Amino acid sequence: MVKADPKPEQIRELLTKAEHSIDMMEFDKAQKQLNQSLEYAKEIDHKRYIALTSGILARMFQVRHEYDKGITQLERAISIQREIDDQSGLAYSYVLYSKILNSKGELDRAIKYLDLAKTYYEKEDDEEQLGLISLNKAVIWLSNEDTRDRAIAELKNAEIYLQESTNNYELSRLHYFLARAYNFKGEFEKAENSALIALELAQKEDYTGMTMYSYGILSEIAEQRNNLAAALKYLQKNNEVREYVFNINKEALLTEANAREGVDALKSTLDELTMQNAEQERTLKVNKLTTILSVALITILSLLTLSLYKNNNLRARANELLQKKNSELILAKENAEKASMAKAQFLTTITHELRTPLYAVTGLTHLLLEESPTESQKEHLNSLKFSGEYLLSLINNILDLNKLEANKVEIVKSNFDLEKRMSDVLIALKNSADEKNTKIHFDFDKNIPKKLVGDPLKISQILINLLGNSIKFTEDGDIWISVKQTKQKEKTVSLLFEIKDNGEGIGKEKQKAIFENFTQGSTQINRKFGGTGLGLSIVKNLLSLLNSEIELESELGEGSKFTFELDFEAPEAEIKNTVADTPVNVKETELTNDIMIDKRILVVEDNKINQMITRKILEKNKVICDVADNGSIAIEKVKNNEFDLILMDIHMPGITGIEATIEIRKFDPEIPIIALTAVTLDDNLDEFYLNGFNDIIPKPYKTEEFFHKINKYLAARETAI
Missing domain, CATH: 3.30.565.10 (Histidine kinase-like ATPase, C-terminal domain)
Structure with a gap:
């Protein structure tokens, strides 16, 4: 009978059971379920479930405080999820990564990974997951006295998002952390009510860990209220659950050890029987052998020895040749990889070097065309503009083609x-x-x-x-x-x-x-x-x-x-009404720059020509423009002056534009900062945005795009104010 391939439903069911086992702190059972799901996923080459299994395994390590093991599993999961463009899986992994980073005390990185997950869930309009993002942010901020008000605000957000949720484990966590927050504020009655709700939800579903934590916070609250009898009672309950968890995992370890001991004993017995049988057989053969057979046996053994000697010589020569060829292949592979890296590095460097002077060409051309040139001058300037745009198109096309050939382009749905x-x-x-x-x-x-x-x-x-x-x-x-x-x-x-x-x-x-x-x-x-x-x-x-x-x-x-x-x-599976709509008119939208009038914009740029071009383009639109030659000057100017927007170059002497942005965000998280740069950007911009930039304008740019992005953030800032 042919064994049927495992189905995705079986894997999904095993993963759900494993998560439940982790919630109950039954780690041995969870490990077996995860091992089985991984085996099934590999049988049908289901990469999404392979990655998800690693993610849930990372969650188990996080609960068990084995953070380095958890990070190893998560990095494996994230690598696969990026390869197959599994956005929902990536969001799940980012949340887990944040929890581990929080446990290791890396709070800023933990918040950044939660923001990455939040971006995906906002697109999906997933209220439950947005509630969990708020809950996990609150957990991070609750540990610091200076950020507890923010933590309580996030807990209130989570409470609103999760009011329709049926996920009792996360609801139990929510009420547990609400209890902790109220306890910190001295609102002991509210704290006790929230802790009792957390305990009820945890006991209902046998969530061992949350039951233990709920008893612990109830003991703390009772102690704060000078109810020492209740505090002692809850503390005893907490220790009973803790001992129960310890015994479950101790029994699992003993069972594993006994099983290993039984296997060793069985192996020893089989070895003894084998040796006895071999001895009896050898005795029987010796008794039956004759002088003639002995001679024949010696002759055969001699021939076999000669044959083996020749075969060994041939095999040694073959191995020597194979090793030589293998060394040549390894060398060729290394040379090819070096050549590929050199090509990529060359394209990155030459692109930056070409874009910087090209920005001067296109920018100056734009300024000259706006200064009422004569007809003959206008003709020459238009030719210059065309040449600049053609050269930019050539650069962009070569880069696009290079990314496609290097398989660095990902599908983003x-x-x-x-x-x-x-x-x-x-x-x-x-x-x-x-x-x-x-x-x-x-x-x-x-x-x-x-x-x-x-x-x-x-x-x-x-x-x-x-x-x-x-x-x-x-x-x-x-x-x-x-x-x-x-x-x-x-x-x-x-x-x-x-x-x-x-x-x-x-x-x-x-x-x-x-x-x-x-x-x-x-x-x-x-x-x-x-x-x-x-x-x-x-x-x-x-x-x-x-x-x-x-x-x-x-x-x-x-x-x-x-x-x-x-x-x-088609998510809604909707079919549009066949009644003809108003035909699409291809009209050029009018671009108005009125919002830029009297706005203060800081241009951070080390190149004097680029400074002059950007400043003149802005000032023609009645912008009040200031310039900083490097990142350090920019930080000081933002500290001592009011600006509506910052245009930040990346490569500068001293500290880079990214480092300057990180410093500015420490004291001004609201001001829009746009990277105005000639660098070649990678496909994955997560870290770029995480460092505080709102948007990116690659140089050289089209003035329409330049003004559109600036106006967008000025308008948003004006609305927020």
């Missing part, structure tokens, strides 16, 4: 409105289309659900490259972009994207090659239209990452049509 996302892309490309006297026609299927789950950034990047390609090769023509729903199965919808133009077109012999790096339709096209030939290669790689392929239909001189199909989740 979130809820988004596809129709609005595409309208934003069309608005962004409208000026380019107008310059080519090209009309864009947009057709969006009204049956597509309003909210989809996918990676909106990757979708935008694909559409920008494809539409930008069509605009480049279509002059005085038309471009049609359409999205149609092809099928829906439960909460998954399939959408067909089509981008069609009546531009130059592509010959049959070049259609496959244009998706390769640095390839265009022909040398003549390259001379006429320019470009790097990287856009379509990036599109192909991004679609491959999203489990899709690009298809092309084209005739030279008759235009091109690109199509691809993508699957999205």
